[in-house]
Amino acid sequence: MKVADFHYERPDSLAKALVLLSRDDADVQALAGGQSLMPMMNFRLAQPDTLVDLNALEELRGIREAANHIEIGAMTRYAMLEASDLVRKHIPLFSIALPHIAHSAIRNRGTIGGSAALADPAAEMPALLIALNATITAVSTSGERKIAAKDFFLGLYETALDEGELIKSISVPKALIENRFGFYELTRRHGDYAMAGVAIAAQHMAPLTGLRIVFFGVSDRPLDVTAIAETLEGQSATDTDIVEAACRAIGNQSLHGDLNADAATKTHLAQVVLRRALRGMNA
């Protein structure tokens, strides 16, 4: 299929982009890396009237160090994150997870902001951002606001962004020496969306403090079972304790099956990836 006709705008400032995006008389969509939107447009599943290309916006690019966090511009591409010394040093979970995100050709174009704004429940980045307690800065013509990652992803392709609002940057707390991170995903082919995956962050492992566990590929949004941390906070929890607690947390929610795995399989695989990710953290 060929993409349906659309207007194309390539603003050279964020202010201009926000004005274009604030129009409510037409379906206006922002174009970031285009790795999901362009295929959807090519299949005519998405037919925006106007496409606002964000690729000329310097304001949305770059990885900057602040006192306690790393500020990442929304248009920063996966490949830039992979190559960044700041990321390597301060966001070790990204370094573990990035090679698993699609293929290098896609990582050369795909952006952190685009992935967050799309909110594909099978994608790695939303789960990573929740696990890392990241904060998303949204911007529109009416100003800026900050949204915690855990409050940002609301459902299938659904986020807390309002009409006309754009992700400006994402801030990720710097890892401390005692923090521990885990990541594991199951893909049938390298680079595919995972059948099940998990991102884990802990402030401290023994005793356990500040544990966050977020699954992806198993529900209609990143599945945050961080609530279990409350039951284990301050204890010397074994992997088995954590897996059992997570299972109890999952047990209350119905996981979403897909073409290749039903909900029962997803539930089983979620336990497997969690166990393996924890094993990786201890290794």
Added chain:
Amino acid sequence: MTGPINPFDKPNSYIGRSVERADAKRLTQGRGQYVDDLQLPRMVHAAFVRSPFAHAEILSIDKQVAEKAPGVVAVFAGADLTDHVTPYVGILTHLQGLRSPPQMPLAIDRARWQGEPVAMVVAQSRALAEDACDLIEIDYKPIDAACDVESALAPDAVVIHDEYQNNLAWERVVDAGDVDGAFARADVTVVERTFTFARHTGVTLETRASVVEFNPSDETLIWHYSGQAPHMMQAIVAKHLGMQEENVRIIARDVGGSFGIKIHTYGDEFATAAAAKILGRPVKFVADRNESFSTDIHARDHRVTGRIGVDKDGSIVGLEIDDLTGIGPYSMYPRSSGIECNQILNLTGAPYAIDNYRARGTIVFQNKNMMCQYRAVGHPVAMAVADGLLEGAAHEIGMDVVDIRRKNLLRDDVYPTSSAAGMKFDDLSHQKALEKLVELMDYNGLRRDQKEARENGIYRGIGFVSMVEVTNPSPMFYGVGGASISAQDGASVRLDATGALHVSVSITEQGQGTNTIIAQIAAGIFGVDLDRVKVTTGDTATTPYGGGTWASRGAGIGGEAVLLASNALKEQVLDVAAVILQASPETLDIKDGAIVDLADENERMPLSDLGKIVYYRGNELPSDLAPELIATRHYRVTDFPFVFTNGAMAAHVEVDIETGFVKVLDFWAVEDCGRVINPKLVDEQIRGGVVQGIGGALYEECLYSDDGQLLNASMADYLVPMAAEMPDIQVAHIETPTKTSVLGAKGAGEAGTGGAPAAVMNAVNDALRPMQASIYQMPMTPQRVLKALGTV
């Protein structure tokens, strides 16, 4: 047999050498010429409205708004084409009883599968045509769909074609010997399994593509076509567009893979041709990936219940199979959709000495995309069923899976012989192939490793398959059934004035290296350097008449035609050289582009001198000499319906029993395709086939909803095997040339695709055995493996 004795052992022969592909550089530098690269003056583009329902009455089609849309040249519904295209019926008379109603390019009154073309827009661009497709108002009345093959024959099933009482398309029974008697014997162990094979499809890198141009002034039509059988297309295009065959020209230049996908009558392509004829201007249609998944022929989708009986020594006393398959709403034209089931009945158990064999095949119509012949037609099913049963029986009686094959394989000294199903075999080497395989893979070492790994909680398995493959088909495949499909091929070889050879042959190149092996045969047989051979394929106006490339027939049949023509030209050239050199032709030879003395290879005259004398200075020749520097020969297989190939393969897998993931660790293939013309091309052909076979075993499946909606029509959701997951594939050969030709080449194209699924399935079951689990459903997805293990 004609020609010099044993031309293959000459030191300057190219046959048997891994020469580089002549066209690799051109293709890798982006200089290929695919159909979509064509831009013709006044060319317009077709797009199709396809049925969103698996089964629906078409109450009305309103084209008016679409016809006025920007850039639109014409809009056609099914009824608009009835005066321009005659209906086609996909039956072959030798598949007795196979029935299928007439088809038209676009659905009329009723749509019978989701994706069936219903209307066509021709516009200035593909995008504008698609815009206008959205403006066609079609009023559908959905009706119940018969999708599931198991229930398609139930008394209450919806009947897809009003002219029939039920959805049965064809039934065939083979009954040889006394299966019941054999199974009833007290010393016989009978093992039964039910196998399920998913629908999958060919996924060619280049999708189906056509540019059709019609010239009303001389009533000629040129179809630029991505496909594998130009002359077949010429015949059916002429027949159904009401033209004289000589006025239809099919040109297939570079083709990006075909695998049996691009050899059929597709409604969208015939509508494109009709539009070109009606409009008198070139029309392009290139299927997008979505259209490819939902309308390129699908294959497999068989459910087979099989029983095997073995005695205490492991000898097979009987085999019985019952195959049920659905082919979509019609049998595909012109090759029919009966061949896959027919092959399964013909080939199951064929590598083994079996006297008592019974097979039943049932083909039903259903409201899904049409099924037809895709690479290794029927083989993956036949091989997996027979060898899955055989390995099951081996374990039942406590016998090693290699030993049970040693016991039952047709002996290498038994040929010619026939199978219980009536297949005639000669020049096969099952025993040699198995022994070579066992040695190549270090079978005993692998078994030791498997035992050790199991003690560490790692579950590895080893699985085998012994196989026969239908290659080099004779007219008994299609022609006998009334189809305009040639089983013979022709080659012309011409010497030009500079000493170069021009070869024109009716087989085709779709990426496998046909042009290279043709050049090797011509250069090697005639005696010129390989880089002085130019090969033309894929054009009905410039090549001799022939079948094209399918059923592993290119090298064996087309190659033999080239050999015969090269030999004939050589004799003609030596006759001329003898006159010029005042020598006897028997004392001369051609080597490295020159006439030489046969005895000592001393050069007498370069071919360029001979060419110049003949073409420019004929006055120097005696007036009674009429030099012919071109020779044409044709070849067909006469002694056998098919020239069978054989092989043996093994897979080594590891099953992650926590996740159900299967990793193929190693794969070995020993193949006997007769004389190997280019070892590298044959090995790559086999490796590519193995990868497709692994795809069928582990990944590929066209997933439909219960109401006939294809759910995974994209490269993101339909999983083709990718390089990262593939093992190293070791290939070895036994060379038993077929006696049916001088060249002795049999086909190699089906091997991997046909054999790998069985080997992988057997290996997975070998790995699962300690858990008393088994799986006979392909693809063996993580979820299916977990279900087999009882985990989920």
